[in-house]
Amino acid sequence: MSFDEELSARREHSWVTVQWHGDVDMANAKPLRHQTLEAVTNSDLGLIIDLTDVEYIDSAGIRTLIEIRRLLEERQQRLLMVLPDDALIRKGLHIGGVTAVIPTYPSHEAALAAR
Amino acid sequence: MQSDVPAAPAHDHLQRVQSLTDAALAHMTLEGLLGELLNRVRDLLTADTAAILLLDEDRRELIATAAKGIEEEVEQGVRIPVGSGFAGTIAATRRPVVLDSVDHTKVLNPLLLRRGIRSLLGVPLIVAGSVIGVLHVGTLHPRLFTGQDVELLQLVGDRAALALDARRHEQNGLIAQTLQRSLLPDRFPRTDGVEVSGLYVPAGGGMVGGDWYDVFALPSGALCVIVGDTVGSGLTAAIAMARLRDAVRALLFVEAAPSRTMTHLNAMMMHFDPKVIATLFVGLLDAEGSMRYSSAGHVPPIVVNHSMEARLVEDEPEPALGTAPFTYTDRHISLPEGSSLIVYTDGLVERRGRRIEDGIESLRRAAERRWSSVEELCARAVGAELFPSGLADDVAVVVVRFTYAATQTLQVTLAADPREIAGVRRKMRRWFAEYGISPEDVADVLLATGEAIANSVEHAYGPGRGSVRLHASLTDRTIDVTVADDGNWREPRGTDRGRGRALMRAAMDDVEFHSDDSGTTVHMRKVLSHREL
Numbered sequence: 001m002s003f004d005e006e007l008s009a010r011r012e013h014s015w016v017t018v019q020w021h022g023d024v025d026m027a028n029a030k031p032l033r034h035q036t037l038e039a040v041t042n043s044d045l046g047l048i049i050d051l052t053d054v055e056y057i058d059s060a061g062i063r064t065l066i067e068i069r070r071l072l073e074e075r076q077q078r079l080l081m082v083l084p085d086d087a088l089i090r091k092g093l094h095i096g097g098v099t100a101v102i103p104t105y106p107s108h109e110a111a112l113a114a115r
Numbered sequence: 116m117q118s119d120v121p122a123a124p125a126h127d128h129l130q131r132v133q134s135l136t137d138a139a140l141a142h143m144t145l146e147g148l149l150g151e152l153l154n155r156v157r158d159l160l161t162a163d164t165a166a167i168l169l170l171d172e173d174r175r176e177l178i179a180t181a182a183k184g185i186e187e188e189v190e191q192g193v194r195i196p197v198g199s200g201f202a203g204t205i206a207a208t209r210r211p212v213v214l215d216s217v218d219h220t221k222v223l224n225p226l227l228l229r230r231g232i233r234s235l236l237g238v239p240l241i242v243a244g245s246v247i248g249v250l251h252v253g254t255l256h257p258r259l260f261t262g263q264d265v266e267l268l269q270l271v272g273d274r275a276a277l278a279l280d281a282r283r284h285e286q287n288g289l290i291a292q293t294l295q296r297s298l299l300p301d302r303f304p305r306t307d308g309v310e311v312s313g314l315y316v317p318a319g320g321g322m323v324g325g326d327w328y329d330v331f332a333l334p335s336g337a338l339c340v341i342v343g344d345t346v347g348s349g350l351t352a353a354i355a356m357a358r359l360r361d362a363v364r365a366l367l368f369v370e371a372a373p374s375r376t377m378t379h380l381n382a383m384m385m386h387f388d389p390k391v392i393a394t395l396f397v398g399l400l401d402a403e404g405s406m407r408y409s410s411a412g413h414v415p416p417i418v419v420n421h422s423m424e425a426r427l428v429e430d431e432p433e434p435a436l437g438t439a440p441f442t443y444t445d446r447h448i449s450l451p452e453g454s455s456l457i458v459y460t461d462g463l464v465e466r467r468g469r470r471i472e473d474g475i476e477s478l479r480r481a482a483e484r485r486w487s488s489v490e491e492l493c494a495r496a497v498g499a500e501l502f503p504s505g506l507a508d509d510v511a512v513v514v515v516r517f518t519y520a521a522t523q524t525l526q527v528t529l530a531a532d533p534r535e536i537a538g539v540r541r542k543m544r545r546w547f548a549e550y551g552i553s554p555e556d557v558a559d560v561l562l563a564t565g566e567a568i569a570n571s572v573e574h575a576y577g578p579g580r581g582s583v584r585l586h587a588s589l590t591d592r593t594i595d596v597t598v599a600d601d602g603n604w605r606e607p608r609g610t611d612r613g614r615g616r617a618l619m620r621a622a623m624d625d626v627e628f629h630s631d632d633s634g635t636t637v638h639m640r641k642v643l644s645h646r647e648l
Binding site (some may be wrong): 060091 | 331534540554555559561562614615622
């Protein structure tokens, strides 16, 4: 994913969903964090980051996810993650400790249902 | 409990003997234990001197090991031949000896005479029917030791022998383990087209024996593969194994022929260590996958070909080392591309109540199913319920895999700029796609490589930005990735780099960092889970 692209955000039941896609690495992690946080307004209950279409995410991306969670927590908003069970990036997210701190669901519907 | 009657002498004695082996002594070193034991014995028998001599079985000599009142005996390292003099007679006859009056006709040790000892009482230290030493006490005035004195000292001797033996056993076990570990290679030579893995497992209970393996490259480039098994266990076997291992290395270095090495080794062992018996496999692998080897009574190696068919490498057996003079012959194994050679010791295939042939057959069959590590192969051959804690004997195994010599390589040089990294990943993805690597393996290698490049980009980033070089090579079963930069090494900063390293180690089987003035290099290897050829 390149950092001049616009992130699309949609809103259901006061939860905003942001779809990441492609590769997330040290080159685009910072702008991605900025754009993702911009999509969340004060009236939102929480954020769902959908990683279904992410093909690659490295330690810079992992740090970004953990930072977003921390910033939202300070604003008393929650963060959920969508990650299919067979996603190839699951191993890295697991080793990096992301799945331990961010509730993860196999589909967007499942995340919304569990919110 | 209160006692109105005075303690009977026998009971009193027993209590005093008990005091010689009580819990307070349990934490002491062997030296401290012996010293304390002798102090107490001296008090108990109101003697002036007390000494312990331990048996050196190989030399059939008693060595003064601890003494009180006659410390010079230990300092001067007095040795008494078994069968001669006072202590030597006790060890030879396994009976207590009382000397009411000491003179040079009965006592060999000049120190005892010079010290002015007039009477001596000594008892053998016996464990499980074997003499391990002698305990004796002496007085500077003439004394008639009574039958009760003899009994008492023997009682002390019996308890001391048990405690000593247990302590020595424990210490020897630790030394043997340390020795064993220090002699196994901690890494294998990196040779193109060859993958080596090795495993040593002590017997259940952590008991090490005389098994070992060794893999090293000769100056000619030939890869030496050695697996040996010295008979016995514990420290004696570990020491014999250490000597043998060094002798094999030295001889191979000079002879560079397995059979001649074996013949010399056998002659050397019969000359220097006539009591040691060992089985040994020595193989020399050249770059074409041809191995010359010699086997001295060793269990037959197994070759697994590319189609996962395993067969025993059986030739006319030649004798174990140390059994008889013999001229060994060179044998030959061909390792075609994609095949593996498994060399092991009998601990892997021997089990009580089962023929060794059956054990070898179950290892052969285990090798025919896909396995990704030597541990997995062994656990399958032995049975997961017995491996590794239920092994009766120690085990050494080496697996040498001859991979496809023709490797495919990918080389990329990029500027140390974060925006370059995505392009490198695209190149790698296309490269992987050509060779049928599984998506899981691709994800792992991309992640580890991405982290290594990110690391380099951070080093080299800034004014006078450098470049990063990526080199990847693929065999039928492994991928090697090297990422090198010109930057100075810096310790991982922040959680990103620490996490990056954890990711690299999780994604790959082997990760090595190397850094010097010219830059930092990361070598990584992964054994591919499956590849469609």
